[in-house]
Amino acid sequence: MGGPISGLPFTFSALEARSALAAAGCNVMKYRVDMSRIEYPERVRLARLPTALEPLVRTGELLGVELYIKRDDTTGTELSGNKIRKLEFLFADARARGADTIITCGGEQSNHCRATALAAARLGLRSVLLLRTDDPANPPALSSNLLLDRLAGAELVWISRAEWARRAELLKFQAERVRAAGRTPYIIPEGGSNAIGSWGYVLAAQELADDLARLPAKPTTIVYAAGSGGTGAGLLVGSKLLGLDKKDIRMTGICVCDDRQYFVDTIHRICSDLDQQFGCNAGVEPTDIDIIDGYIGLGYAESQPAELEVLCDMVRREAIVLDPVYTGKAFYGLVKELESDSARFGQRVVFLHTGGIFGLFPLAEKLAQIVN
Numbered sequence: 001m002g003g004p005i006s007g008l009p010f011t012f013s014a015l016e017a018r019s020a021l022a023a024a025g026c027n028v029m030k031y032r033v034d035m036s037r038i039e040y041p042e043r044v045r046l047a048r049l050p051t052a053l054e055p056l057v058r059t060g061e062l063l064g065v066e067l068y069i070k071r072d073d074t075t076g077t078e079l080s081g082n083k084i085r086k087l088e089f090l091f092a093d094a095r096a097r098g099a100d101t102i103i104t105c106g107g108e109q110s111n112h113c114r115a116t117a118l119a120a121a122r123l124g125l126r127s128v129l130l131l132r133t134d135d136p137a138n139p140p141a142l143s144s145n146l147l148l149d150r151l152a153g154a155e156l157v158w159i160s161r162a163e164w165a166r167r168a169e170l171l172k173f174q175a176e177r178v179r180a181a182g183r184t185p186y187i188i189p190e191g192g193s194n195a196i197g198s199w200g201y202v203l204a205a206q207e208l209a210d211d212l213a214r215l216p217a218k219p220t221t222i223v224y225a226a227g228s229g230g231t232g233a234g235l236l237v238g239s240k241l242l243g244l245d246k247k248d249i250r251m252t253g254i255c256v257c258d259d260r261q262y263f264v265d266t267i268h269r270i271c272s273d274l275d276q277q278f279g280c281n282a283g284v285e286p287t288d289i290d291i292i293d294g295y296i297g298l299g300y301a302e303s304q305p306a307e308l309e310v311l312c313d314m315v316r317r318e319a320i321v322l323d324p325v326y327t328g329k330a331f332y333g334l335v336k337e338l339e340s341d342s343a344r345f346g347q348r349v350v351f352l353h354t355g356g357i358f359g360l361f362p363l364a365e366k367l368a369q370i371v372n
């Protein structure tokens with residue numbers, strides 16, 4: 001679904017992109033990574049990179065593994081988390097196509113929508129967000145991510161769960177409305193998870209390779225939360241292009257919605273799109289995609305006490321604040337897997353913290369029961 005709707009091919013002139021962005025005062029980079037054949041598309045600088053790789057010594061000792069955390073929660077403050085890495089490439093593409101209005105969709109507390117609204121504001125563009133909620137006639141009060149969406153000036157369009165199934169159509173409808181008003185729309189699919197957005201995590205794989213090259217070589221698994229698949233797809237393509245799979249460095253996703261097969265299919269499709277649209281030739285196969293399910297718990301964005309207890313422990317033991325919807329569930333899954341088999345992921349585990357802190361605040365009452 002989704003994708004840019006202008007009908008233009010995905011390749012675009014670097015010069016055009018640079019001049020469009022320069023006119024908007026944006027910092028554009030095109031660069032090569034000399035140790036590999038990776039040549040990245042244009043990128044707008046939004047994230048503070050590289051993020052740190054930090055040891056979690058106390059938690060690692062408890063779990064019987066050498067544990068690190070990759071701090072993608074610190075890509076920024078309000079413009080933070082994994083979405084910003086994807087939006088760097090998506091916004092460069094949007095500007096190269098002359099877009100002035102970004103349209104995207106997500107749940108009512110979507111981190112991706114918040115990041116998109118703020119990135120649009122930063123770059124002087126408008127944003128329209130299609131937000132899924134139980135009763136669109138009675139939308140939720142402005143709080144957390146939603147409050148930030150409105151503070152950033154995003155136009156909110158409420159849709160029901162039934163309408164969510166037709167989101168591709170509804171995104172196009174909004175694009176036509178924007179066009180009819182004389183503006184130029186650009187559609188970003190949910191989570192920014194398409195081939196262009198996933199370049200953000202090809203670049204993150206490069207960063208992780210550099211981080212790990214500074215440590216003694218050991219079998220390592222990078223564990224991430226899978227929500228719409230773009231993070232996993234970028235990591236896997238990056239891993240193939242950089243030969244990490246041959247260095248005993250694996251990527252494992254823990255899904256927070258849907259199931260294993262859904263993510264294998266979705267991630268494989270995005271990886272194939274990256275190969276086809278950009279000539280990456282990474283050749284990621286479904287068998288390369290390691291996904292663990294079984295930790296969705298009560299359902300997407302529904303938390304159970306055991307998950308919140310692990311989240312609370314992490315704040316008290318490490319001052320690491322996970323979010324309840326993505327990283328909290330994935331980390332809970334990691335803890336449970338390691339508790340049953342500390343050798344499950346090899347000697348070293350890197351947990352990718354993909355952000356989402358604003359998702360904590362709607363859960364204040366539930367969390368109060370745990371901390372009190």
Ligand SMILES: Cc1ncc(COP(=O)(O)O)c(C=O)c1O
Nearest residue numbers: 111227228229230231326354356
């Ligand atoms: C905080 C956070 N972590 C992880 C994810 C999952 O990443 P992806 O959608 O790329 O699978 C998301 C969004 O879906 C997110 O907001």
